[in-house]
Amino acid sequence: MWMPRGYRAAPGPLRAVMAGVAVNVGFYGMWRTLDLLRVPPGWLAVIVLLLGGFTALLGIAHATVQTDLTEVVAYSSVENGGLISVGYGIALVGAAVGRPPLVAVGLLAATLQTVAHALAKSLLFSAVSGIEDATGTTELEALRGVGHRLPASGTGLAIGALTLAGLPLTVGFVSEWFLLEALMQQFRIGRLVYALPLALAGALVAITTGFAAVAFVRIVGLTVLGPREPREVMSGRDVGPLGVAGLALLGLGCVGVAAVAPLWIRVLIAGLNPVVGRDVAAGALKSEWVLQPVYAEFSALSPSWLAVVMPLLLLGVLGMSVAFGRGRMFAVRRVPVWRSATGGVTGENQYTPFGFANPTRKVLANLLLTQSELTVLERETGGRTGDPHYDAAGAHLGYTNDVVEVVERFLFRPLRRPLLLAVRIAKRLQNGRLDAYLAYMLIALLAVLAVVAGLA
Numbered sequence: 001m002w003m004p005r006g007y008r009a010a011p012g013p014l015r016a017v018m019a020g021v022a023v024n025v026g027f028y029g030m031w032r033t034l035d036l037l038r039v040p041p042g043w044l045a046v047i048v049l050l051l052g053g054f055t056a057l058l059g060i061a062h063a064t065v066q067t068d069l070t071e072v073v074a075y076s077s078v079e080n081g082g083l084i085s086v087g088y089g090i091a092l093v094g095a096a097v098g099r100p101p102l103v104a105v106g107l108l109a110a111t112l113q114t115v116a117h118a119l120a121k122s123l124l125f126s127a128v129s130g131i132e133d134a135t136g137t138t139e140l141e142a143l144r145g146v147g148h149r150l151p152a153s154g155t156g157l158a159i160g161a162l163t164l165a166g167l168p169l170t171v172g173f174v175s176e177w178f179l180l181e182a183l184m185q186q187f188r189i190g191r192l193v194y195a196l197p198l199a200l201a202g203a204l205v206a207i208t209t210g211f212a213a214v215a216f217v218r219i220v221g222l223t224v225l226g227p228r229e230p231r232e233v234m235s236g237r238d239v240g241p242l243g244v245a246g247l248a249l250l251g252l253g254c255v256g257v258a259a260v261a262p263l264w265i266r267v268l269i270a271g272l273n274p275v276v277g278r279d280v281a282a283g284a285l286k287s288e289w290v291l292q293p294v295y296a297e298f299s300a301l302s303p304s305w306l307a308v309v310m311p312l313l314l315l316g317v318l319g320m321s322v323a324f325g326r327g328r329m330f331a332v333r334r335v336p337v338w339r340s341a342t343g344g345v346t347g348e349n350q351y352t353p354f355g356f357a358n359p360t361r362k363v364l365a366n367l368l369l370t371q372s373e374l375t376v377l378e379r380e381t382g383g384r385t386g387d388p389h390y391d392a393a394g395a396h397l398g399y400t401n402d403v404v405e406v407v408e409r410f411l412f413r414p415l416r417r418p419l420l421l422a423v424r425i426a427k428r429l430q431n432g433r434l435d436a437y438l439a440y441m442l443i444a445l446l447a448v449l450a451v452v453a454g455l456a
Contacts (some may be wrong), residue, residue, distance in 0.1 A: 002455040004062075005408075007074035013127025015070070019077050019121035024114050030088050031107065034095065035275045036452075042096045045196045049089030053204030056082025058406065060208050062367055064360045065403055067353065068137040069131070069223065072215065073124045076164055079208060080117040083179060084110045086201050090182050093194050104272070104281040104407035105294040111268050112175035115257060119171060120163040123250035127156035130243055134236030140223055140353035140367075147224035150238040158224045161216035163254040165207055169310060171257040174291075174303050176209055181293035188295070211360065218356045259307040262289050263422040361403060369404035 007015050034040070055238035059078030066072045085112025094102025101236045131146055132138050147154025163172040183205060184197035217374060239247065257264060269281040361370045385451040429440070 004074035008070055012132055016122045016125035019125055024118055025132045027084055027114050039223045040092050040095055043093035044119045045089060045096045048092055049084055049197050049201045052082045052085025052089050053201040056208040057204050060211045060215060061364045064211050067140050069128055069140055077121055084113045086205055087113055087179055097189055099401055100276055100280045103186060103292045108268055108284055109179040109182040112178050116171040116175040119253045120160045123156050124160035125248055128237040143223050152238045152244045152247055154224045156251055158220050159251040161219040162308050165213045165216040168306055170254050170257060174258050174261045177301055181299055218353055222353050244253035258303045261303045314336040371402050
């Protein structure tokens with residue numbers, strides 16, 4: 001899951017394939033593993049549950065403070081991987097305590113999150129690829145107002161961001177609702193050793209969804225709809241007709257899947273039948289178009305009705321505004337644009353994506369290991385800090401603020417040397433002899449059979 005560097009290194013279109021297809025294949029493998037384990041050990045369920053929760057929070061925290069659009073989306077993939085793992089952890093807990101409904105609600109939540117992740121990430125990386133081709137950059141500071149100049153890519157970026165922010169009418173809202181409702185079933189277990197991890201995971205997921213809103217509001221508000229940058233920055237062209245068709249299809253998927261979520265649930269129930277019985281999983285349907293978290297009389301949601309009612313409410317509000325506004329709704333008012341904390345502030349002093357993320361750097365300083373440094377650059381008269389006539393009151397100050405990639409520094413880098421040593425040792429097995437390779441295959445087969453026999 002933790003591979004933001006992989007997304008940065010991959011070509012633009014390949015990122016969409018990685019996020020939408022390749023990563024999700026691993027989650028399918030997890031589903032099949034549950035079918036193999038049947039009754040997993042309790043410690044494994046707790047580890048997966050908590051590891052998923054902390055991964056989700058750490059991923060979205062990094063996404064919120066990044067200054068590069070590709071890195072924002074890449075770290076968001078880490079967050080979504082954590083959310084999917086939390087759903088899988090719920091299913092493991094249900095299997096460990098012998099609660100098939102909990103297994104069903106966990107797997108359904110994780111699978112819905114996987115669908116949302118596949119659609120939204122494919123859309124986001126496709127839009128980012130179009131923006132990068134047109135502008136030559138993915139720096140948020142340089143892309144403010146990109147939606148004005150690149151409407152197709154900007155619209156795709158906005159829809160994908162709102163989906164991952166969990167906005168109603170998107171599949172992200174349905175999947176996150178189902179996941180949170182699944183976590184709320186912890187009171188049904190009755191065993192503190194499982195109830196506490198479920199409650200902690202619920203808190204982590206709730207915090208994660210809040211920071212996800214912050215991360216993607218920044219993308220929509222400042223990158224897509226922000227003040228326009230000079231034309232030389234946005235000199236390229238938007239995606240062509242095929243690109244527009246692809247973005248439109250993915251965007252409709254983000255909204256359309258939510259509208260027909262009960263139909264998707266029926267498909268998922270059929271797919272999960274080998275792991276958990278169809279009759280148990282069917283409890284996710286309260287009625288034909290209403291969802292519930294498998295357990296009856298707990299809560300209910302109808303995303304299909306939301307797709308009908310919310311647009312009608314919007315039209316009703318607009319109609320009343322026109323009817324009772326006496327024409328004032330369409331009156332032209334010219335006022336100074338609000339930027340930063342004062343009207344009329346422009347240039348380097350206006351509100352920026354970096355400034356928007358600064359509160360997150362402060363609030364999560366202990367998690368992100370935020371590093372701040374204030375340095376004296378030079379006086380207004382040109383004097384340097386070594387000048388005997390230097391006066392600190394008249395100096396230009398430089399402020400830098402950065403975060404530490406915790407997983408890379410404390411996990412990947414320490415493991416790098418022993419892993420490279422293991423690779424060098426493994427290379428010795430590549431001697432080119434057919435009989436040796438057949439022996440390796442036989443040993444591997446015997447090991448797999450031994451594991452299966454031990455779990456049976």
